[in-house]
Amino acid sequence: MAAIELDRIDLLILAELQRSGRQANAELAERVHLSPSACLRRVQRLERDGVIAGYRAVVEPEAIGVGLQAFVRVQLADHGVEAIEAFSRFVNQWDEVIACHALTGDMDYLLHVAVQDLEHFSRFLLDRLLNQAGVDDVNSSFVLRTVKPFRGLPLPTLAG
Amino acid sequence: MAAIELDRIDLLILAELQRSGRQANAELAERVHLSPSACLRRVQRLERDGVIAGYRAVVEPEAIGVGLQAFVRVQLADHGVEAIEAFSRFVNQWDEVIACHALTGDMDYLLHVAVQDLEHFSRFLLDRLLNQAGVDDVNSSFVLRTVKPFRGLPLPTLAG
């Protein structure tokens, strides 16, 4: 999966599509100094090879009523395979959890949570996370300010 | 900015575009049971009002050599306005930092870091974060597994 050759132009295309994923192929072609047909073939190849996994609209949280985000560090009560898989199923079906990673360190998981307000978060924490998921300990931190929003992954050679 | 009325169809459109941001307008229109022109108008309005902030290609980390991700909790040495702004400038210009939030709790910031490998991370930590950014203390956790990748924000009414 990691043995796909990407040349300089591929990386330029990826950088452009991470920045602006819906620009017309003609425009993209001009930016990377290629003809539209050659550019399209490269994009389609990147999609087929799974380098580009998809495209997503970036939605402004406040516009849809997401007024509070939190990062919740979680430790499970039971580290058996079944408990781990059950926890994975739960976080995948809860919409408030917008991302979840298993981490090294003294806590097992880091959850990125998006909710309307503190009351919504409280319900999520008490009714769902602490009640259903087999969780032993949680540690919540609320987002005060987004210093750097996600704008895409760093690309080799183009990066510093 | 938060006083924009979104009806049920707007939310359906947002859900669709978060899932698949580059689908043709005709396809989107059919999915939300609208004519293409009516659908396009709504999408353009959502873009103009800033509800849709943009579109982004989703790139597979491993395909571009990002083999290690980490979450780094950071405490600043100095909490003056200048030190805070300097830190913000640094994380915004470092490509390895793919997201950064100021948090409540005993640490000031949470950095989401994407690098090639542990050696790359080591250079980032020692040369950049600890050396230049006015940092007092750091706590790094590495991503073992992504249990739930980011797939978009939760939308009211459509969510549970």
Place this chain on the structure above:
DNA sequence: TCTGAAAGCGCCTGCAT
């Protein structure tokens, strides 16, 4: 591989409802 041309399709503006 790329470029260039030709054909088909979808976008996007009118205007009417």
Place this chain on the structure above:
DNA sequence: ATGCAGGCGCTTTCAGA
């Protein structure tokens, strides 16, 4: 607000280098 119709631009395929 939605739907319909037209011009226009883009996407996409196919030869040729």
